[in-house]
Amino acid sequence: MSRKPPRESRRPRRARERAHQRATGFRSASIVTRIAVAASVALSIAFSAIAAVAFPGRASRQSADGKAANASPSSTGPVVALPPANGGSGGVPAPPLQAPVSAPGSGQVGSGGS
Amino acid sequence: MSASGVTSFPALGTTATVAATDVRSLDRAERAARLEVDAIDLACSRFRDDSELARLERSTGRWTVVTPLLFEAIEVALGAARATDGAVDPTVGTAMRLNGYDRDFRSVARSGPPVRSRPAPGWRVVGIDASRCAVHVPEGVRLDLGATAKALAVDRACAAAVRAAGCGVLVSIGGDLTALGEPPPGLWRVSIGDDHAGGADPAETVGLSGGGLASSGTTVRRWVRGGVPQHHVVDPRTGAPAPEVWRTVSVAAARCVDANTATTAAIVLGERAIGWIASMGLPARLVRRDGRVVRLCGWPEARAA
Numbered sequence: 001m002s003r004k005p006p007r008e009s010r011r012p013r014r015a016r017e018r019a020h021q022r023a024t025g026f027r028s029a030s031i032v033t034r035i036a037v038a039a040s041v042a043l044s045i046a047f048s049a050i051a052a053v054a055f056p057g058r059a060s061r062q063s064a065d066g067k068a069a070n071a072s073p074s075s076t077g078p079v080v081a082l083p084p085a086n087g088g089s090g091g092v093p094a095p096p097l098q099a100p101v102s103a104p105g106s107g108q109v110g111s112g113g114s
Numbered sequence: 115m116s117a118s119g120v121t122s123f124p125a126l127g128t129t130a131t132v133a134a135t136d137v138r139s140l141d142r143a144e145r146a147a148r149l150e151v152d153a154i155d156l157a158c159s160r161f162r163d164d165s166e167l168a169r170l171e172r173s174t175g176r177w178t179v180v181t182p183l184l185f186e187a188i189e190v191a192l193g194a195a196r197a198t199d200g201a202v203d204p205t206v207g208t209a210m211r212l213n214g215y216d217r218d219f220r221s222v223a224r225s226g227p228p229v230r231s232r233p234a235p236g237w238r239v240v241g242i243d244a245s246r247c248a249v250h251v252p253e254g255v256r257l258d259l260g261a262t263a264k265a266l267a268v269d270r271a272c273a274a275a276v277r278a279a280g281c282g283v284l285v286s287i288g289g290d291l292t293a294l295g296e297p298p299p300g301l302w303r304v305s306i307g308d309d310h311a312g313g314a315d316p317a318e319t320v321g322l323s324g325g326g327l328a329s330s331g332t333t334v335r336r337w338v339r340g341g342v343p344q345h346h347v348v349d350p351r352t353g354a355p356a357p358e359v360w361r362t363v364s365v366a367a368a369r370c371v372d373a374n375t376a377t378t379a380a381i382v383l384g385e386r387a388i389g390w391i392a393s394m395g396l397p398a399r400l401v402r403r404d405g406r407v408v409r410l411c412g413w414p415e416a417r418a419a
Contacts, residue, residue, distance in 0.1 A: 091190070091192075091193025091194055091195075091196050091197035091375070092197045092394065093197060093365075093367050093368075093372035093373065093375050093376045093394055093396060094367060094368040094369075094372055094394075095366075095367060095368065095394065095395045095396050095397065095411070096322075096324070096325035096326070096366045096367055096368055096397065097323070097324065097325060097368070098323045098324070098325075099366060099397040099411065099412035099413065099414075100304070100320035100321060100322050100327065100366050100397055100413065100414060101301070101320065101321045101414055102319075102320060102321070102414035102415065102416075102417050103300070103301060103303045103304075103319045103320055103321035104319065104417065105303065105316060105319060106303070106305050106316050106319060107303040107304045107305030107306075107319045107320075108120060108133055108284070108302060108303050108304070109120075109131050109133065109284065109286045109289070109291060109302075109304055109305070110289055110304070110305040110306075110307060110309075111286070111289040111290070111291060111304050111305070111306055111307075111327055111328070111329040111364055112289050112306065112307040112308050112309045112329045112331060112334070112362055112364075113289075113308055113309055113329060113330060113331020113332065113333050113334035113335070113361075113362050
């Protein structure tokens with residue numbers, strides 16, 4: 001004849017089971033949360049990089065009265081093969097890598113008022 | 115190494131010159147340069163009815179989608195305006211017309227009745243939207259990209275020519291120039307004077323290893339209205355030709371666009387140009403009306419005779 005375990009001894013066992021279930025649930029939720037956070041961060045980085053390439057510091061706005069307003073047009077970067085370090089920023093003229101030097105004779109081309 | 119070669123062709127109302135360190139690549143360099151210059155002319159000319167700029171003028175008052183090339187030209191012009199605090203301003207188109215410079219300079223009447231100048235509305239009225247490649251020019255505003263578009267053409271043409279030729283190339287349009295790639299032995303030699311087409315003092319020849327060099331002056335493109343001499347560099351604040359403090363200004367910079375922005379601004383700024391150019395470290399040569407020369411930031415002294 002089996003004996004039913006006393007109520008006092010059954011209660012800790014159920015509590016242990018519930019605690020185990022809670023811990024399992026938390027672990028599952030934690031894994032899902034981590035994956036979601038990691039994915040969000042990765043997507044944010046990816047979109048930021050794409051946006052930085054697609055919109056390199058240009059913007060335009062229109063004022064409330066409908067008139068166009070210039071929004072700090074940035075200078076285009078240096079054209080291909082021009083010295084990148086002196087490509088100019090925001091349209092500010094940048095000095096050459098090397099200043100002109102005195103040269104003998106007449107030039108191959110002239111530069112003056114045009 | 116092969117000998118260098120030079121060729122010239124008419125472009126943008128003046129003369130374009132292409133020089134290559136390898137004469138065998140000169141044809142390729144010239145073809146590539148021509149394509150770029152022609153493209154800029156078709157996009158930016160205010161003297162051609164079929165230019166994109168002329169079409170844009172017919173759609174003022176609303177946002178207009180433009181080609182990437184015209185967008186770049188307008189963006190460069192606005193960048194120059196911002197960098198010079200409005201001394202170089204693309205909204206001087208109406209002022210230019212009122213002053214009599216309303217067609218290709220060869221066709222401009224050398225004399226005529228008095229003109230009444232009108233200040234430029236200011237570059238800030240022009241809107242640009244890079245995401246749509248769109249431009250907004252208010253009604254009544256006319257753009258003149260002359261102060262930067264020619265230099266942009268030089269920079270683009272030279273880059274294209276170097277890619278095509280695979281050797282050192284110099285491209286000059288009306289004396290505004292860019293050199294890229296390996297320079298020739300003895301560097302690229304440029305004669306500096308009041309007129310790019312001739313009359314330069316050999317003592318003022320400079321050697322350039324690369325980058326841009328431009329000159330602006332008040333002695334070449336001149337005409338008269340109502341007995342008052344006019345020239346092509348307009349002060350946007352008044353709409354009238356800038357006071358003639360400087361006869362010719364030459365500047366070396368990283369790009370031709372940079373150099374040309376600085377020379378045009380210097381003509382407009384007058385005496386203040388000295389401090390402004392020096393603050394940016396740009397090698398420059400400024401010639402006063404009486405011929406006295408100011409050299410800044412390492413621009414070489416004239417060679418002794």
